[in-house]
Amino acid sequence: MVNHIVKVYDQAYIGYLHARLTRSIPELNRFQVGALADFVFDTCAQNQDFEPVWPAINVEDSIDHAMVDAKVDTALNELIDETWDGWTQLAIRIEQEGPLPQQDADQDNQDDEDNQEEDDNLSVSTATAMSIDTISTLGISRLDVATGPYTLPPLADPSHSTDNAIRSQAPPSVSITTTTITRYPHLFIKILFDVLCSLERLNEDQHTAPAPQTSVHWNWTHHQLSGMHDWSYLNHHQRSKLVRGISKSINNNTPVDIERLPRVFSQQSRQQVTTLVAETQRALAAGTFSSEAYLVSPKARLFSVLPTPSLTRKFIQVSHDSLGEIMRHFGLEHYVVPQAIRPVAGQVHDNFKILNLKRIHSGRGIFLNQLYTDGYSVCVPFKKMSGASIGQSLRLTDISPVAMQQMDVWGIDPGVTDIFVASNSSDPRRAYLSPADLPDEPLLATPPNPRHQIRRFSSAEYYVKAGYRKTVAIIKAWKQQHGITEIVSSFGSPKTSVRQNITAYITEKLRHLDRLLLFYGQDIQQLRFLNYRGAQLVNHELVEIFVDGGRKYGSHASNCN
Known part of the structure; x- marks a missing residue:
């Protein structure tokens, strides 16, 4: 359960931010929205290993830049405010519960050497926490600036209510790291459940048909073109290029160049594309164009709060004692050595000599006297021999x-x-x-x-x-x-x-x-x-x-x- 929460948490919360931003700023593509979602998450998580990076976002010339700037300004302020408030409350809960026993924490993180320093400090960020003033002066209304967040100008309206809400809060004292999630999974699973509920509500809101649009979304274009017979002859790159070109032609109210269509398209398919572009442009000009909600804004991807174990066989470890029991089961007792004989470092245990291990002595390393198998394949681990650097x-x-x-x-x-x-x-x-x-x-x-x-x-x-x-x-x-x-x-x-x-x-x-x-x-x-x-x-x-x-x-x- 703990491993599941640790694995899912970052992806789930960033997916939630992605879904919110997609609906707030439909003019941006999924890569641009994903970069903004990463920025919000890293800004509030305060994980010193993942500093927030302000993405360089360029929108098409046909889109109103001022409108997109305003949407990004509002959306990021709202999400940072919401995330910051939630994680501040989480930090308070962690401080109230206090540290878990050190031996339990060490047991949970014994394989994670990268987080040992954070273990000693209960994941409280040792770096200087990003101040609220810094967050609110990132210049998030400037999409064409590719420099770092610390060099960007302040927001256009410092009196914005959401901006004031961000300034009024103190930064959380706990960074969101793997160690923090591992130690307090019962707190983070509540956040996962709330995020899942929010994503389900977002998907339910998409059942209603959207108002008439002033432009077509590439999802709609892809859906229309995929019904053509010659569509199956195109590869992924050709399909993406065609969808982008047709969408741009429709939104810019320009006729499609038939000669630039894929060569595999028959005359019938070329005529279908021409008709599709012309009829859609007329509908947009008349204000009567609308499409299904899932084609304008795809449904958010959900996740499972509970782990769903795989049904395939897992690899199990076979030590010298386990191999001895297997040999006894199949009537090979005379090959089994007493359990009192323990393996010697660098030497093959006698129980493993029943196997053909000739390649062990070919310079592959030191055999660890254990195997891993899923019932079909076998994994043989070795300890590599490393020499001292003399250069x-x-x-x-x-x-x-x-x-x-x-x-x-x-x-x-x-x-x-x-x-x-x-x-x-x-x-x-x-x-x-x-x-x-x-x-x-x-x-x-x-x-x-x-x-x-x-x-x-x-x-x-x-x-x-x-x-x-x-x-x-x-x-x-x-x-x-x-x-x-x-x-x-x-x-x-x-x-x-x-x-x-x-x-x-x-x-x-x-x-x-x-x-x-x-x-x-x-x-x-x-x-x-x-x-x-x-x-x-x-x-x-x-x-x-x-x-x-x-x-x-x-x-x-x-x-x-």
């Missing part, structure tokens, strides 16, 4: 300008050991940096290098090459074949605040639990292993592209090998 650390100033012109400089984070491909969010709490996010130009002035082609690896291509989409299609077919789809659809959704619905979900799931465990506990494990294997192959290809161009881009002298 002297160099700085960028130690390299002469002449040498800089003859080499490529690459920055490697020593704390990152895995490759991740993630979504569009740049916040490390919500997504990891993907190869597609690498800059288009090198950090220093160096000749163009084909190795920069690593950024061409989009997340969609990554999952296709790793075999994830094929796996999803196979599992979907199996679910339909064994009737699992029908069973799961009868559960309802756990993402609700209604107690009766949650109880019904749990009751129905327990009724079919044996059948579900049987389905997810067999062949699904093999597919999960194939996903892992495919990801390792694609990661290897990414490294090859990064180092010497890989198979796709060739390996020869012109690639600066």
